[in-house]
Amino acid sequence: MSQPNSTASIEQIDQSSAADSCTDPTRRAVLLGALAGCACLAAIEPASADDEPPGASERPQKADVLVRAEGDKAGEIIKADDLTLGGPPVRAWPKDPKTSVVRKGSRLNEVVIVKLDPNELDDTTRARAPDGIVCYSVICSHAGCPITAWVKEEQGDKKVLKCMCHNSEFDPRQNAQVVFGPAPRRIAALPLTVADGAISVAAPFIGKVGAQQGG
Ligand code: FES
Numbered sequence: 001m002s003q004p005n006s007t008a009s010i011e012q013i014d015q016s017s018a019a020d021s022c023t024d025p026t027r028r029a030v031l032l033g034a035l036a037g038c039a040c041l042a043a044i045e046p047a048s049a050d051d052e053p054p055g056a057s058e059r060p061q062k063a064d065v066l067v068r069a070e071g072d073k074a075g076e077i078i079k080a081d082d083l084t085l086g087g088p089p090v091r092a093w094p095k096d097p098k099t100s101v102v103r104k105g106s107r108l109n110e111v112v113i114v115k116l117d118p119n120e121l122d123d124t125t126r127a128r129a130p131d132g133i134v135c136y137s138v139i140c141s142h143a144g145c146p147i148t149a150w151v152k153e154e155q156g157d158k159k160v161l162k163c164m165c166h167n168s169e170f171d172p173r174q175n176a177q178v179v180f181g182p183a184p185r186r187i188a189a190l191p192l193t194v195a196d197g198a199i200s201v202a203a204p205f206i207g208k209v210g211a212q213q214g215g
Pocket residue numbers: 140141142143144145163164165166167168181182183
């Protein structure tokens with residue numbers, strides 16, 4: 001099964017639509033980016049490793065570029081100028097620039113990228129976020145749902161990354177630390193670099209990816 005594209009941006013997805021998308025096949029087809037239940041997780045699984053070219057399941061590597069994971073421009077390389085300050089975030093896959101292999105053989109490789117004011121970032125986050133561009137795993141650390149929403153936080157005024165399965169919130173300005181909900185820990189961060197407007201991966205994931213225990 002190939003990775004589906006979504007016509008809904010990460011910002012447009014509210015909680016009700018995400019929940020409905022699990023029970024209504026029509027809406028599920030439209031809101032593939034808004035999968036909110038464990039039953040839905042299967043729907044976003046990329047093709048099995050057997051169907052993918054070598055390297056597609058490897059975690060993001062240094063010098064990988066990022067390509068859009070959804071929407072009309074799915075597969076296009078993301079450049080710094082493509083991102084809007086303050087969001088919405090963009091979901092992306094790493095791509096090996098030498099082999100052109102998109103690393104979508106594992107859902108654990110999908111990331112979310114958003115451009116923020118560098119002055120809002122804490123020192124740890126700023127150190128790996130060129131021009132304020134932060135990048136995190138899209139997989140929630142609670143039970144592994146994809147993080148689909150960019151909404152005002154439950155207990156404050158900032159917009160945060162939110163997992164609609166059980167409402168965990170992660171602040172991308174603070175190394176994606178948990179600011180609300182049951183998630184046990186921050187989501188993994190992917191350090192980036194920008195050269196001549198081109199975004200690439202600077203280093204492997206920092207932190208555990210997915211809903212692994214501990215850490
Ligand atoms: S899987 Fe994300 S909050 Fe439960």
